[in-house]
Amino acid sequence: MNGLRRETIQGRPLRVGDREIVPEAEVWSVQTKQIGLKADGLSGGGVWWSWARPTALIERGSGVERRVQITDVNLHLEIVLLIAALVLPVVLTIFTRWANRSSAA
Amino acid sequence: MSEQIPANPLIENTLNEFFAVFERAQSSASIDNVYGEPITYGDSVVVPIASISQFFGVGLGVGTDQHADQQDGGLGGGGTARVKARPVALAEIMPEGVDVHPIIDENRALTAGLLFAAWAVFWAARTLIKLFK
Incomplete structure (x- = not known):
């Protein structure tokens, strides 16, 4: 199947x-x-x-x-790093937009 | 219009049989592969524990040259397989209880850490460039 x-x-x-x-x-x-x-x-x-x-x-x-x-410690570490790697660009993009908006105002 | 040839159950049966044999072998072997042979050490019994991934692929083909004067044909096939085991922990079964000692794969952790660090540096640099442009 x-x-x-x-x-x-x-x-x-x-x-x-x-x-x-x-x-x-x-x-x-x-x-x-x-x-x-x-x-x-x-x-x-x-x-x-x-x-x-x-x-x-x-x-x-x-x-x-x-x-x-x-507990598979290695797998947990990799999952945490993967989530962090996905969240980091989002956080930094939001921060950049906020900072640019603040400096323009 | 191409001539429709009758469905030959050869490949389907071969594939189904191949998968069934592999699945039967896998389900009985899985748990024995994950938990290794117990080692008696004084009063305790130590069991090595691993995570196992297995992959196999197979392809088969039967062809006939219907344009030739004499019908010609052939059969071919190929396959690949891979089994990978990664140590996860050591279980120590003592008279007073069971203790599980995780195994940290330093190479894997270092590789993951370095990849994350490179990714973080790239995004930090990109953010700084955007901020001070």
């Missing part, structure tokens, strides 16, 4: 003492397929991409369940 898909998957539990640790990950995948039919032949192709990222370790033991979140 063509399109974007997201699913949360859990791995085999890891037993440490009386506790059970279940790894959890989120998988994003995109696939597209195309088949072309012409008078002198057939052609087809497709691409498939997937990204699996860890989300949490679920700790179970003595009737208690706890989620330990896994």
Whole structure:
């Protein structure tokens, strides 16, 4: 099926003492397929991409369940810098217009 | 007018089969790739954690030369694949609890920082030029 898909998957539990640790990950995948039919032949192709990222370790033991979140620090840093890179020109453009208007007045 | 040839299920079936096999393999392997083999270290168990991206592309073609005296034809195809893993963290499972230690990729952080700095300098210079022009 063509399109974007997201699913949360859990791995085999890891037993440490009386506790059970279940790894959890989120998988994003995109696939597209195309088949072309012409008078002198057939052609087809497709691409498939997937990204699996860890989300949490679920700790179970003595009737208690706890989620330990896994943070991708590098990805967070990149997202913050990307947002800053998008906001910076907007802020500076607004500032320039304001400054030019103030000096003209 | 070009002659319409009957739809051959060969390519469609091949592609569908290829994708199905890849998808089955991927969904079972994903979690095992993200969470590496646990390493026992004293009382603790250390699990390496990574982010995995996979890409593959495939193309196939069947052609026939219907203008030739004897019908001629051929089949060709190609493909590419890439798997990339980036370390994200180390999970330390101790008797007293689970601790996750993030891994900072210094090269990646430095590259992102330098790109942002260059972008910021460009916009700062542009703003100053516009202000004092």
